[in-house]
Amino acid sequence: MRNTLPKRRRLSRRPERRRKKPPQTPAEGEGDPEFIKRQDQKRSDLDEQLKEYISEWRKQRAKEEDELKKLKEKQAKRKISRAEEEQKMAQRKKEEEERRVREAEEKKQREIEEKRMRLEEAEKKRQAMLQAMKDKDKKGPNFTIAKKETGLGLSSAAMERNKTKEQLEEEKKISLSFRIKPLAIEGLGEQKLREKAQELWELIVKLETEKYDLEERQKRQDYDLKELKERQKQQLRHKALKKGLDPEALTGKYPPKIQVASKYERRVDTRSYDDKKKLFEGGWDEITKDVNEKIWNEKKEQYTGRQKSKLPKWFGERPGKKAGEPETPEGEEDAKADEDIVEDEDEVEEEVVEEEDEEAEEDEEEEEEEEEEEEEEEEEEEEEEEEEE
Numbered sequence: 001m002r003n004t005l006p007k008r009r010r011l012s013r014r015p016e017r018r019r020k021k022p023p024q025t026p027a028e029g030e031g032d033p034e035f036i037k038r039q040d041q042k043r044s045d046l047d048e049q050l051k052e053y054i055s056e057w058r059k060q061r062a063k064e065e066d067e068l069k070k071l072k073e074k075q076a077k078r079k080i081s082r083a084e085e086e087q088k089m090a091q092r093k094k095e096e097e098e099r100r101v102r103e104a105e106e107k108k109q110r111e112i113e114e115k116r117m118r119l120e121e122a123e124k125k126r127q128a129m130l131q132a133m134k135d136k137d138k139k140g141p142n143f144t145i146a147k148k149e150t151g152l153g154l155s156s157a158a159m160e161r162n163k164t165k166e167q168l169e170e171e172k173k174i175s176l177s178f179r180i181k182p183l184a185i186e187g188l189g190e191q192k193l194r195e196k197a198q199e200l201w202e203l204i205v206k207l208e209t210e211k212y213d214l215e216e217r218q219k220r221q222d223y224d225l226k227e228l229k230e231r232q233k234q235q236l237r238h239k240a241l242k243k244g245l246d247p248e249a250l251t252g253k254y255p256p257k258i259q260v261a262s263k264y265e266r267r268v269d270t271r272s273y274d275d276k277k278k279l280f281e282g283g284w285d286e287i288t289k290d291v292n293e294k295i296w297n298e299k300k301e302q303y304t305g306r307q308k309s310k311l312p313k314w315f316g317e318r319p320g321k322k323a324g325e326p327e328t329p330e331g332e333e334d335a336k337a338d339e340d341i342v343e344d345e346d347e348v349e350e351e352v353v354e355e356e357d358e359e360a361e362e363d364e365e366e367e368e369e370e371e372e373e374e375e376e377e378e379e380e381e382e383e384e385e386e387e388e389e
Contacts, residue, residue, distance in 0.1 A: 112170070112174065115170075115174055116177075116178070119175050119178075123178070130210065158385075225383075232373055232377070235373065
């Protein structure tokens with residue numbers, strides 16, 4: 001078989017041709033001594049100038065190094081002083097924090113002690129009240145009225161409601177700490193333990209008895225409150241009927257609504273709010289009274305301004321004359337008739353004045369009754385709050 005591989009090219013190993021340098025020409029005045037001397041003088045001047053520059057630079061560098069060293073020393077001193085000041089400030093803050101914590105702790109301890117003393121006094125008063133209730137007769141009132149505190153305008157029950165859960169828990173712990181006394185039973189014999197158990201049993205019986213009495217008293221108070229509320233509702237119903245309102249208008253939580261515009265008229269109501277309000281305050285009686293008074297005055301004027309005529313005599317005798325009475329002269333009959341009319345008018349006016357006085361007295365009595373009812377309601381609310389406490 002023929003060789004199909006391509007033939008390799010032969011590498012040429014011919015030597016490279018060296019480039020010939022151009023011939024050097026001698027410098028102008030190279031062999032001149034004056035020229036050489038000038039060149040040496042220039043070099044010496046340049047060397048001296050460089051030496052001066054170097055010396056100046058070294059002086060400037062030394063000066064800058066001195067200033068830098070001084071600044072570093074100053075910075076180090078400032079760091080040290082700042083660290084000392086920060087240490088003093090931290091110490092001062094720590095002391096202030098400790099003092100504040102100590103004052104807060106002392107204040108808390110004082111408040112706890114004051115609460116403890118206050119609760120102890122309240123417990124003593126409660127015990128004395130329970131003892132007095134046991135001693136006194138049971139026929140007295142089943143509730144007591146507590147006076148309002150004049151401190152911040154809040155009652156004790158309201159102040160109790162404003163307390164947080166933590167405060168109530170703390171007061172509970174303080175109260176239980178002196179109500180529940182610790183048992184000192186270490187080192188007691190069998191007989192002493194029996195006596196202690198008997199004492200605790202008697203205490204439990206006593207407390208259960210008090211609990212039962214208080215529960216029964218609460219039931220009675222609830223019944224009384226319910227009865228008072230029913231009476232109040234009845235009075236409010238009568239009051240609403242007097243004012244021409246619905247019977248249940250005043251018994252609800254909110255006062256009755258006032259109709260400020262008619263829903264049947266398509267015109268703007270120009271009356272003021274007070275005028276519209278008076279329409280629903282039972283003012284119809286006053287309006288009718290004024291109208292009747294006006295009509296009465298008109299009739300009275302018409303009657304007094306009438307033409308007076310003499311009564312005719314019946315067969316020469318005065319009407320209503322009894323046997324044996326003397327004859328009345330002319331003119332006296334008219335005077336008597338006028339006197340009778342005046343007397344009748346005075347009687348009518350006196351009756352009207354008496355009726356007005358009676359109505360005013362009735363209004364005053366109703367107002368007094370309403371005030372008494374409001375006071376009773378306030379007392380009942382305070383009692384309920386005390387019972388909740």
